[in-house]
Amino acid sequence: MHLAQRLSPPKELIFSALVSDAEARKLQRQAAAGLLCRVYVGVYAAKQSEEELAALVRRSWQRIVGVVVPGGVVSHISAMRGGVLPCAEVVLSHPTSFNKKIALPGLTVRLVRGPGPLPGDLSMGTTGLHYAGRARMLLENIGRKGGLRAPPEEVEHMLVSVLNASGEKAFNEIRDQAAGLAPAMGAEKSLKELRLIIGALLGTYAKGGLVTKVGMAVARGTPVDQERMARFEVLAAHLRITPLPHIEQALQGVARQNAAFLEAYFSNYVEGTKFDIQQARDIVMNNKLVPNRPKDSHDVLGVFRLAITRPYRGGPPLVGQEFLEGLETWHAEMLKMRPEANPGKPKLEVNYAGTTQFVNPAMVRGTLAEGSSLARSVPEGLARAIYFAFIISEVHPFDDGNGRLSRLVMNAELTRAGASRIIIPTLYHPQYVDCARALTRKNEPSGFVQSLAKMARWSSQFDYADIDLLIDSVRKTHALEESPVEYRLLNLDGSNET
Structure with a gap:
């Protein structure tokens, strides 16, 4: 069977540097025979149409360009606009390879003279590339007008x-x-x-x-989203009078590590970073990254680190004017391997989820400062944890990672209060989102509050001391399933979750 026929998935890239010399020579022969597509020296893909190959290259440009121009820095107008430009060109600075363009299928790499990675530049995972930090990016885009710089x-x-x-x-x-x-x-x-x-x-x-x-x-000052503040007041008022359980749980050692793994696994899965639970276990417990998904692997590790490490685990950021600064630190640590997500940097553009428009960037600081200050009026423990989860999700202060961050801060408040941390499993996530949406669109807080109270009780049932027994127990509750139409989330004893 030809190597091209053994690729999985069929359009995955092949890098000759990652195979033996004999395999590398075989790749060259198969490319010459038309059995493989040659993207660039040492980079191959399965046989496909020109359009498919161009799309593959644009989709995987970081990995490819890291091989083509190791040590390059995404810079100038490309750094300002997020990488590949609409004209299918990406600008890289390099100290020794410059003043030329490299044509790839569907992508042109424009090399300009400039230093390699500098302090503040962000590593683009294991690709061999860096991304210009904000200060460098601004310096590179100030100067003589032209296609190299933003206006x-x-x-x-x-x-x-x-x-x-x-x-x-x-x-x-x-x-x-x-x-x-x-x-x-x-x-x-x-x-x-x-x-x-x-x-x-x-x-x-x-x-x-x-x-x-x-x-x-x-x-005029520090603007605040008044509509959101009114909604936060509704939630806070409801939480002040609603009896909620205090489920004590202070996990230590291996049990704490296993619980943090499960929290990180589900928190990423429900946001679209999907791994088999045993794959995720290898990532967290053995630091075994999935080769063709290093950034996704680091996403799981990022949440795990914050779920198990102080000060992130031990309590939420200080409220008031310092709240956003604290979130910036958490976000930077969680997504430090994803420079394209601007780790630690608040959003500069309005973001959306479906038809829901989140808080305008100009109002993020003021809204979080006032919104987090209101948390002092909410009872500590589960009530305040629920409040924190909602305000972060509702403001959506960052380009990416807001859902994961909201759950980490929620759980930090629970840990501070000596309570069981909350895990929202895959099967329950659609219901949780529906309840949050009812609060966002109709100012109805009861469903959101009760959904998290349910998950607090559900999460506290498990014995976290043995990872194999834990995964087996979670599987039996249908928590790993994705269809609430076909499955119902069960308690550990097999009864219906209520």
């Missing part, structure tokens, strides 16, 4: 968005970081211009004279 108004818009999302502290960090990077980049002139733009924005910000709608809102 000046785009740079200014990004800075206004950063100011809206993270405040003057973020500007000070950008200026300090840019000053440290400019000599290595030969960007002293760009640094001077960046300082002028930031200074002008801060001066205008202080005088309340910004011209954009978002900027004017910031100039």
Whole structure:
């Protein structure tokens, strides 16, 4: 059987550097015979149409370009706009390979002269590439106009968005970081211009004279989403008077580790990062990453680290003005292997889930500050944990990872109160989402509160001391199933979950 016929999935990429010399020569022969597609030197794919191959290359560009240009940094306009441009081009800086373009099926790699990875640049997993950090990105996009750089108004818009999302502290960090990077980049002139733009924005910000709608809102103070605050008040009022269970549980040692694994597994699975539970066990317990899914593997590890490690495990971030800063730290740690998700950086654009529009970036800081302060009026333990879960989910402060983060903060409050942490299994997740949606759209909190109270009771049933028995017990409850039409979540004793 030909190697091309043994590929799984059939359009997976093959890298000759990962096989023996004999296999590499065989790949060359099969490509020459038309049995494989040659993407680039050392990179092959199963035989397919030109359109399919181009789509595969664009979909897997990070892995491929990391082999084609090891040590490259996604930079300039590509860094500003998230990687591959609409024209199917990606710009990379490289210290020794530059002033040329490399044509791949469906993608052109434009190489420009620039330093390799600098402090603040983000590693793109195991691909061999880095992604320009925010300060470097801004310096690279300031200067002479042309296709290499974003337009000046785009740079200014990004800075206004950063100011809206993270405040003057973020500007000070950008200026300090840019000053440290400019000599290595030969960007002293760009640094001077960046300082002028930031200074002008801060001066205008202080005088309340910004011209954009978002900027004017910031100039009036720290804007708050009043509709969301009213909803948070409804939830808080309901939680103050609703009797909820306090289920004591203080897991230690292996049991705590096993519970954190299960929490990380389900929290990622329900967000679309799907692994077989035994695969996920290998990832967490043996640090065995799935070869063709390293970032997904790190997603599971990221939640696991926060679920088991202090200070993340031991309690939620400080409420009030410091709440968002705390979330930024948690988010950066959780998604540190996904630079494209801007780990630790609040969103700069409005995000959506279906028809639901989450809080405008300009209002994230103020809404989280006021919303988290209101948590003090909610009883500690399960009630406050539920409240934290909702406000983070409802604000959606980051580009990605908001659901996972909301559950981690919820569970940190439970751990702080000595209570059982909550796991939301795959089978129950649609019902949980429906209850959250009723609160978001109709201001009806009872279903959301009761759904998490149910999951608190369900999660506390298991003996977490033995991982094999734990997985077997969870499987028997139908928790791993995906269809609530075909299955009903059971208790450990086989009774229906109520």
